[in-house]
Amino acid sequence: xxxxxxxxxxxxxxxxxxxxxxxxxxxxxxxxxxxxxxxxxxxxxxxxxxxxxxxxxxxxxxxxxxxxxxxxxxxxxxxxxxxxxxxxxxxxxxxxxxxxxxxxxxxxxxxxxxxxxxxxxxxxxxxxxxxxxxxxxxxxxxxxxxxxxx
Amino acid sequence: xxxxxxxxxxxxxxxxxxxxxxxxxxxxxxxxxxxxxxxxxxxxxxxxxxxxxxxxxxxxxxxxxxxxxxxxxxxxxxxxxxxxxxxxxxxxxxxxxxxxxxxxxxxxxxxxxxxxxxxxxxxxxx
Numbered sequence: 001x002x003x004x005x006x007x008x009x010x011x012x013x014x015x016x017x018x019x020x021x022x023x024x025x026x027x028x029x030x031x032x033x034x035x036x037x038x039x040x041x042x043x044x045x046x047x048x049x050x051x052x053x054x055x056x057x058x059x060x061x062x063x064x065x066x067x068x069x070x071x072x073x074x075x076x077x078x079x080x081x082x083x084x085x086x087x088x089x090x091x092x093x094x095x096x097x098x099x100x101x102x103x104x105x106x107x108x109x110x111x112x113x114x115x116x117x118x119x120x121x122x123x124x125x126x127x128x129x130x131x132x133x134x135x136x137x138x139x140x141x142x143x144x145x146x147x148x149x150x
Numbered sequence: 151x152x153x154x155x156x157x158x159x160x161x162x163x164x165x166x167x168x169x170x171x172x173x174x175x176x177x178x179x180x181x182x183x184x185x186x187x188x189x190x191x192x193x194x195x196x197x198x199x200x201x202x203x204x205x206x207x208x209x210x211x212x213x214x215x216x217x218x219x220x221x222x223x224x225x226x227x228x229x230x231x232x233x234x235x236x237x238x239x240x241x242x243x244x245x246x247x248x249x250x251x252x253x254x255x256x257x258x259x260x261x262x263x264x265x266x267x268x269x270x271x272x273x274x275x276x
Contacts, residue, residue, distance in 0.1 A: 110262035
């Protein structure tokens with residue numbers, strides 16, 4: 001749509017040497033990708049991504065839109081996300097962030113103004129299902145110990 | 151009539167008046183060892199440090215570190231530094247690093263600090 005912008009973007013890519021070891025993903029504004037990305041180090045999304053994204057660092061920029069599942073360590077969201085977010089370390093949601101879905105996090109920071117609709121789960125917390133199983137295990141252990149004493 | 155004649159009581163009345171204009175709000179503060187089963191309501195500001203099972207309702211609520219509320223909390227502005235298990239209905243919600251929250255949160259604006267532990271359903275309502 002913007003011929004001037006796409007031409008200047010092409011010029012920049014040609015003039016800068018591409019580092020194949022950087023493991024970087026960059027989805028520019030106006031670009032749309034459907035699919036699955038794995039093994040990336042840094043992912044910057046200013047366009048639209050639909051699918052599954054696994055990357056150490058994920059950055060959904062202000063104009064970026066994400067739909068699907070994402071797994072990463074440090075995640076920053078300034079754009080729209082619809083789906084599941086799984087952050088192993090730091091999750092930062094800026095005031096322009098708009099999220100719908102399930103968020104699993106270790107450390108979360110949300111700026112005043114962000115919109116979140118869905119479920120928040122802390123990774124360190126014992127979920128109800130796992131607490132039941134550990135209790136059962138403990139009971140089994142106690143029973144075994146009692147049998148041993150007899 | 152004796153009040154008008156007494157010059158000693160004048161300064162007391164004056165200090166009371168100054169105090170009133172400076173604060174201008176009804177502020178309730180409940181200490182750590184307070185335990186409530188039931189409902190606590192105010193129209194202004196509650197600074198809560200104790201344990202409550204039931205309903206907490208006010209304009210502004212500040213849940214201090216070490217506080218625990220199980221039940222329903224509703225207010226215009228809530229700052230959480232303690233533990234909450236239940237439903238929160240609020241316009242402006244500030245969750246501090248020491249907070250621990252379980253339940254449902256219905257909010258308009260939210261601000262969350264690093265370190266807080268939240269296992270909740272968030273419902274955004276404009």
